[in-house]
Amino acid sequence: MVTMRAAVLYAPGDLRIEQIPVPRISRNQVLVNVKAVGICGSDLHLYNNGRIADSIMNEPLILGHEAAGEIVAIGEDVTALQCGDRVVMEPGISCGECEFCQRGEYNLCRFQAFKGIPSTQGCMTEFVAIPWRYAHKLPPQIDHEEGTVIEPLAVALQGLAEGQVRAGQSVAILGGGTIGLMALQAALALGAGPVIVVDLYTKRLDLAKNLGAAHVVNACIEDPVHRILELTNQLGTDVVLETSGTAAAAAQTVRIVRRGGTVVLVGVGAGEVSFNVDLITRSRLKLTGTFRYANQFPVALSLAKSGKVDLCSIITHRFPLERTQEALEISKSQRDSTIKTLVTL
Ligand SMILES: [Zn+2]
Numbered sequence: 062m063v064t065m066r067a068a069v070l071y072a073p074g075d076l077r078i079e080q081i082p083v084p085r086i087s088r089n090q091v092l093v094n095v096k097a098v099g100i101c102g103s104d105l106h107l108y109n110n111g112r113i114a115d116s117i118m119n120e121p122l123i124l125g126h127e128a129a130g131e132i133v134a135i136g137e138d139v140t141a142l143q144c145g146d147r148v149v150m151e152p153g154i155s156c157g158e159c160e161f162c163q164r165g166e167y168n169l170c171r172f173q174a175f176k177g178i179p180s181t182q183g184c185m186t187e188f189v190a191i192p193w194r195y196a197h198k199l200p201p202q203i204d205h206e207e208g209t210v211i212e213p214l215a216v217a218l219q220g221l222a223e224g225q226v227r228a229g230q231s232v233a234i235l236g237g238g239t240i241g242l243m244a245l246q247a248a249l250a251l252g253a254g255p256v257i258v259v260d261l262y263t264k265r266l267d268l269a270k271n272l273g274a275a276h277v278v279n280a281c282i283e284d285p286v287h288r289i290l291e292l293t294n295q296l297g298t299d300v301v302l303e304t305s306g307t308a309a310a311a312a313q314t315v316r317i318v319r320r321g322g323t324v325v326l327v328g329v330g331a332g333e334v335s336f337n338v339d340l341i342t343r344s345r346l347k348l349t350g351t352f353r354y355a356n357q358f359p360v361a362l363s364l365a366k367s368g369k370v371d372l373c374s375i376i377t378h379r380f381p382l383e384r385t386q387e388a389l390e391i392s393k394s395q396r397d398s399t400i401k402t403l404v405t406l
């Protein structure tokens with residue numbers, strides 16, 4: 062039997078590098094030799110707690126869903142891709158048949174199998190089988206490491222689309238991690254601005270500034286609500302994108318957005334938050350959630366190809382597969398210096 066290395070999570074904090082069988086591909090699948098995988102907040106949730114939201118680990122799980130690599134085998138029905146193609150994988154495989162899939166809102170498919178989220182095995186392994194439609198070709202100017210960042214860029218683009226962000230609009234982004242920094246760049250690429258970024262860490266705020274944020278606010282030092290109102294003549298911003306997933310930031314959104322503006326809740330994990338409903342009603346605010354993405358990978362690839370979004374800018378650390386546990390530990394403990402940590406193969 063042909064085997065491959067994989068980083069398998071057995072329980073919170075218990076990650077092992079193991080040899081497992083190489084997957085077989087079906088007629089419509091391609092086999093991808095993984096070259097790089099990004100560590101995401103959801104991987105950390107699973108590593109720390111064995112669960113994320115209502116997805117709970119019941120068996121050993123290979124983590125990782127932000128992955129790029131090279132096609133090494135194709136199923137007999139695959140004509141659009143060939144061996145040697147470099148691709149980024151879209152990790153949520155939806156059923157294609159339910160009412161949501163039929164409407165094109167396949168991110169809402171209740172049968173979506175998302176790689177690296179229980180109970181679908183993920184990408185921190187040498188080879189991954191995936192339906193060819195979910196393997197998107199990387200243009201020559203985007204390498205495998207940058208390719209992994211297409212997934213979080215797609216999340217950011219979906220959030221901006223839900224907020225109907227367009228040219229000339231002011232945007233406040235709460236949370237300057239991977240999603241926040243991708244949303245910043247994508248918002249600017251769409252012509253929006255000024256964009257204000259709020260975070261707790263100086264390094265992230267410095268990077269946000271370098272990537273084009275008009276203002277950055279350190280929430281450890283200043284009250285974000287007060288500061289953003291000050292920066293906008295007490296009006297607030299047209300759109301607020303909450304990417305931190307904290308209850309404190311989620312509660313601030315309705316006080317940062319301008320009258321008639323839109324709040325987009327992107328971050329996961331805030332739980333119960335109380336709002337003043339009268340404020341939402343009387344200011345005619347729009348509040349929307351956003352989940353994963355539908356049809357955003359081609360948009361993300363096109364933005365990255367144009368050079369308007371710098372994927373590389375957020376990659377701070379790289380570890381070989383054998384040191385995946387260390388990569389997770391560092392991402393968990395050094396929040397101030399790690400933005401995107403990659404596992405490379
Ligand atoms: Zn992710």
Ligand SMILES: [Zn+2]
Nearest residue numbers: 156159162170
């Ligand atoms: Zn479906």
